[in-house]
Amino acid sequence: MPTHKICLLGGTGFVGRHLSARLTATGHDIVILTRQRERNRDLLVLPTVRIVQGDVHDPQFLRAQFAGRDCVINLIGILNETGRDGRGFARAHAALPEKIVQACGAAGVTRLLHMSALHASAGAPSHYLRSKAQGEEAVRRAASADFHVTCFRPSVIFGPGDGFLNRFAALLRRVPGVFPLACPDSRFQPVYVEDVVSAFERSLDRYETFGKAYNLCGPKTYTLREIVAYVARRLDKRVCILGLNDALSYLQAAVFEFMPGKPFSLDNYHSLQIDSVCDGKFPEVFGIRPASLEQIAPDYLSPYS
Structure with a gap:
C-alpha cells in the first residue's frame, strides 16, 4: 500500500x-x-x-x-x-x-x-x-x-473513549434508582x-x-431503552428505566438545553425522530465484518472503570 x-x-x-x-x-x-x-x-x-x-x-x-x-x-x-x-x-x-x-x-x-x-x-x-x-x-x-x-x-x-455509552454510564452511576429516558423507542445500529x-x-x-x-452500521439494532439497560447491566447498576412519552421527551429536551454542557437539546430530540439504522449490510467493498456492542463494550464498561 x-x-x-x-x-x-x-x-x-x-x-x-x-x-x-x-x-x-x-x-x-x-x-x-x-x-x-x-x-x-x-x-x-x-x-x-x-x-x-x-x-x-x-x-x-x-x-x-x-x-x-x-x-x-x-x-x-x-x-x-x-x-x-x-x-x-x-x-x-x-x-x-x-x-x-x-x-x-x-x-x-x-x-x-x-x-x-x-x-x-x-x-x-x-x-x-x-x-x-x-x-x-x-x-x-x-x-x-x-x-x-x-x-x-x-x-x-x-x-x-466514546461519548455515547460512556455518557450513559456516567449518568447511571449518579442516579439513585430511576432513570427518566427521553425517546426510549428510538432505534440505533451502533x-x-x-x-x-x-x-x-x-x-x-x-x-x-x-x-x-x-x-x-453495526450488525445489530437496539432501541435506546435497550442500550441504556445494557449499560446498566454492565455496571451492575439496578435502576428503573422510565421511558418518557413524546411530550415529556420534548419537555426534557427543552429544559436540558439550558443546563451546563447541554446534555440533551431540542435539536437532539428532533434528530431522534429518525431511526439511526441502515437499509443494508456494512459495505462489502471494505471487507469488514462489523463488531457488535456485546463483543466490545464489556472491555471498557464495568463497575470499576
Missing part, C-alpha cells in the same frame, strides 16, 4: 484519535490541525504525527496546511451548538466543508475523505442532519476527475469505531470508492 501525506481535521476527537493511530501504524505522514495544541500533546507519541495549532475556519490557514499534502480527511462535527438557531451547525458542517474543498483546489490536494451522518438530508427534522447534508453535498459537488471524494455516513459510533476507521483507511487507494457515499 502506498503511503500518503494526510491533513486530518478533527483528529483530536474520539474517532480522530483512533484513526490517527491506525494511519500512523501503516506509515502515513499525518498533520493534525487543532485549536489547542498543548491540550493534545499526547498524540505526539504517534511516530508520524505532527500537530499544528490554528483556526480551521481560516481559508488561508487551510491552504497553508494543505500545501504538500495529497489527502485531506475531515471528521469535524458537533452534536450541539452554543445557540439554538442552527448557525453553529451550519458553520461546522456546511460552511467548513465549502472552505475545505476550496483550499484543496488551491493546494492541489487530490483526495478527500469526509465524515457525514446517517440519514442526513435537506428535509431532515434537525439542524444537525440538515447541515450535515449541506456539507456532504458541497464536497460531492466538488468532485472531479482530478479530485476524488468519498463520504461516510455512520450511525452512532461506540468504542473505548458501529464500532475501529470498523469506521478501517473503512476510512481502506478507501484511501480504492478507486471504486471514488465519488461514493457509504452508510456504516
Whole structure:
C-alpha cells in the first residue's frame, strides 16, 4: 500500500484519535490541525504525527496546511451548538466543508475523505442532519476527475473513549434508582469505531470508492431503552428505566438545553425522530465484518472503570 501525506481535521476527537493511530501504524505522514495544541500533546507519541495549532475556519490557514499534502480527511462535527438557531451547525458542517474543498483546489490536494451522518438530508427534522447534508453535498459537488471524494455516513459510533455509552454510564452511576429516558423507542445500529476507521483507511487507494457515499452500521439494532439497560447491566447498576412519552421527551429536551454542557437539546430530540439504522449490510467493498456492542463494550464498561 502506498503511503500518503494526510491533513486530518478533527483528529483530536474520539474517532480522530483512533484513526490517527491506525494511519500512523501503516506509515502515513499525518498533520493534525487543532485549536489547542498543548491540550493534545499526547498524540505526539504517534511516530508520524505532527500537530499544528490554528483556526480551521481560516481559508488561508487551510491552504497553508494543505500545501504538500495529497489527502485531506475531515471528521469535524458537533452534536450541539452554543445557540439554538442552527448557525453553529451550519458553520461546522456546511460552511467548513465549502472552505475545505476550496483550499484543496488551491493546494492541489487530490483526495478527500469526509465524515457525514446517517440519514442526513435537506428535509431532515434537525439542524444537525440538515447541515450535515449541506456539507456532504458541497464536497460531492466538488468532485472531479482530478479530485476524488468519498463520504461516510455512520450511525452512532461506540468504542473505548466514546461519548455515547460512556455518557450513559456516567449518568447511571449518579442516579439513585430511576432513570427518566427521553425517546426510549428510538432505534440505533451502533458501529464500532475501529470498523469506521478501517473503512476510512481502506478507501484511501480504492478507486471504486471514488465519488461514493457509504452508510456504516453495526450488525445489530437496539432501541435506546435497550442500550441504556445494557449499560446498566454492565455496571451492575439496578435502576428503573422510565421511558418518557413524546411530550415529556420534548419537555426534557427543552429544559436540558439550558443546563451546563447541554446534555440533551431540542435539536437532539428532533434528530431522534429518525431511526439511526441502515437499509443494508456494512459495505462489502471494505471487507469488514462489523463488531457488535456485546463483543466490545464489556472491555471498557464495568463497575470499576
